[in-house]
Amino acid sequence: xxxxxxxxxxxxxxxxxxxxxxxxxxxxxxxxxxxxxxxxxxxxxxxxxxxxxxxxxxxxxxxxxxxxxxxxxxxxxxxxxxxxxxxxxxxxxxxxxxxxxxxxxxxxxxxxxxxx
Amino acid sequence: xxxxxxxxxxxxxxxxxxxxxxxxxxxxxxxxxxxxxxxxxxxxxxxxxxxxxxxxxxxxxxxxxxxxxxxxxxxxxxxxxxxxxxxxxxxxxxxxxxxxxxxxxxxxxxxx
Numbered sequence: 184x185x186x187x188x189x190x191x192x193x194x195x196x197x198x199x200x201x202x203x204x205x206x207x208x209x210x211x212x213x214x215x216x217x218x219x220x221x222x223x224x225x226x227x228x229x230x231x232x233x234x235x236x237x238x239x240x241x242x243x244x245x246x247x248x249x250x251x252x253x254x255x256x257x258x259x260x261x262x263x264x265x266x267x268x269x270x271x272x273x274x275x276x277x278x279x280x281x282x283x284x285x286x287x288x289x290x291x292x293x294x295x296x297x298x299x
Numbered sequence: 300x301x302x303x304x305x306x307x308x309x310x311x312x313x314x315x316x317x318x319x320x321x322x323x324x325x326x327x328x329x330x331x332x333x334x335x336x337x338x339x340x341x342x343x344x345x346x347x348x349x350x351x352x353x354x355x356x357x358x359x360x361x362x363x364x365x366x367x368x369x370x371x372x373x374x375x376x377x378x379x380x381x382x383x384x385x386x387x388x389x390x391x392x393x394x395x396x397x398x399x400x401x402x403x404x405x406x407x408x409x410x411x
Contacts, residue, residue: 187342189342216397216399218399223403224403225388225403225404226343226388226399226401227401228400231398239398241398274342274343276342278397285348285350285392288333288345288399289345290343290345292340292341292342293342295340
């Protein structure tokens with residue numbers, strides 16, 4: 184399977200706990216994105232990386248959120264001191280950026296987080 | 300403010316007929332548009348895209364039409380099949396930027 188993979192698929196945690204999610208992109212893709220989707224909404228952009236550099240962060244990404252892509256391959260998204268409002272589906276996507284052309288993002292299956 | 304709008308939360312179509320899903324946008328800087336399909340508990344699956352230099356793109360049963368003057372795009376599925384039942388998201392991006400802005404989705408139900 185050469186698609187985007189995410190782990191875990193589901194996570195239940197108590198308010199105040201820290202959680203970490205992992206994303207493995209399509210191997211030849213240099214860009215990796217994190218989105219969040221809540222019920223009845225479309226995915227909302229959180230942050231993205233080109234190789235290991237984090238190039239943009241949304242205002243949705245509070246100080247409790249941190250993302251890394253240490254070697255330009257897999258990425259982790261950590262949420263510290265989780266709140267009930269963090270309950271959502273966290274989606275990872277990857278793409279290959281060549282020059283200045285348009286790119287297509289391919290999504291993983293998502294990690295569904297429930298904060299009790 | 301919502302820059303990408305899918306005003307129909309749901310659509311029901313009979314198998315074999317045409318499904319037309321609509322999307323409107325407000326940001327005139329958007330120049331690349333995509334449609335994704337999503338089943339429950341899965342991530343969005345890419346269907347088809349169109350650049351702003353085109354007004355139509357076709358891939359099998361799926362055709363996307365873009366009307367830049369009206370800031371409107373539509374996805375046509377013909378013939379519709381029960382397996383097409385899913386939530387369809389319209390997304391857009393600006394030239395030079397990679398982030399996607401999504402609509403809220405339209406749930407398509409194709410009945411046999």
